[in-house]
Amino acid sequence: MGYYSNLAHYAREALFTLYHKRRLHLSTTLMISVALLILTAFLLAVFNTRLLLQEIGAQAKVIVFLDDQLQPAEREAIVDELQRFPAAQHIHYVSKEQARDDFIAWFHEGEQILRGLQQNPLPASYVLQLALHAHDETAVQNLVQRLARLPGVDEVEYGASWRQRFQTVVHIVAGASLASGVLLSLGIVFIIANTIRLTVYMRLHEIEIMQLVGATERCIKGPFLLLGMGQGCLGALIALSVLFGLYQMFIERLNNTLFMTFGLQQLTFLPWHMSVGVVAGSTLLGYIGSAVILGRSLRALHAAS
Numbered sequence: 001m002g003y004y005s006n007l008a009h010y011a012r013e014a015l016f017t018l019y020h021k022r023r024l025h026l027s028t029t030l031m032i033s034v035a036l037l038i039l040t041a042f043l044l045a046v047f048n049t050r051l052l053l054q055e056i057g058a059q060a061k062v063i064v065f066l067d068d069q070l071q072p073a074e075r076e077a078i079v080d081e082l083q084r085f086p087a088a089q090h091i092h093y094v095s096k097e098q099a100r101d102d103f104i105a106w107f108h109e110g111e112q113i114l115r116g117l118q119q120n121p122l123p124a125s126y127v128l129q130l131a132l133h134a135h136d137e138t139a140v141q142n143l144v145q146r147l148a149r150l151p152g153v154d155e156v157e158y159g160a161s162w163r164q165r166f167q168t169v170v171h172i173v174a175g176a177s178l179a180s181g182v183l184l185s186l187g188i189v190f191i192i193a194n195t196i197r198l199t200v201y202m203r204l205h206e207i208e209i210m211q212l213v214g215a216t217e218r219c220i221k222g223p224f225l226l227l228g229m230g231q232g233c234l235g236a237l238i239a240l241s242v243l244f245g246l247y248q249m250f251i252e253r254l255n256n257t258l259f260m261t262f263g264l265q266q267l268t269f270l271p272w273h274m275s276v277g278v279v280a281g282s283t284l285l286g287y288i289g290s291a292v293i294l295g296r297s298l299r300a301l302h303a304a305s
Helices: 002-020 022-058 072-083 096-106 110-115 137-149 160-202 204-212 217-262 272-304
Strands: 061-066 088-094 125-130 153-158
Touching: 022 160, 022 217, 022 272, 061 072, 061 137, 072 088, 072 125, 072 137, 088 096, 137 153, 160 217, 160 272, 217 272
Parallel strands: none
Antiparallel strands: 061 125, 061 153, 088 125
16 A cells, blocks of 8 residues: 555656646657657658568569560460479469550559550560569579560569669668667657756755655655656657557558559558557656656755755
8 A cells, every 4th residue: 555655646746746847848748749759750661661561572473574466386485484483373364455454443544545545555464473482583583584585575574673672761761760769769868857857956945855854765756757757658649649640641642652553552550569669668768867867966965965
């Protein structure tokens, strides 16, 4: 019971300080929210970029565009080359008519574009679906080169280069988020520490009286530690709420762009365990910032007395 009564006392004192110094603590919470909004935006970008990269890897395929004058013997040679590839998972033939229907389904203006043409300009093709994580990039490149030399093949497409560029972007964004996370975390600790320092100086007379009547250091520190943790927690909740609002505002447009461009599925918000981690981490930073500055302030008071 003593533990819970002390915790209730700390909470009352923290709320009392928060109410009477609300302008100071409100500005501190808003600064924490802005810093965490930047950090969580990076986390959201990295999380979805990795998901997209996994989906792109799952869609790894070689597309063989066929000449309109393709001969039966040439078709058999192409199919045989595709079937002999070890990582071949599925081979799908796309006719010129199917290519036209797919183009119209993906692009709303596609039918108007094709209507003005006398004949269907889209080629037939074979689509080789590669087994996920079961193919070697060098072997696929060799296959692409062999296919390109076969009669009846107009062009061979394999998106290895842009997938590699996309993966490079993932590493850059992840590195930027890590660096910004470290800097913003230090900034949050600094902001909370200075706010607690100002609060301690504003209540210096009360703290001196508490020390004179024999209050323990834990009793003095408790409300300030709880205040710093509360500011970190509240700042994280505000940042996540704002980020979720922005996500809901732009998600439909971004999803349409991704589907139209890459045929990819929807983006997702940060999973619950990452959101909880952000709140817990910000609360911990509030505790660290408060503990560091309280230790220095109380030691200074002891030295002065």
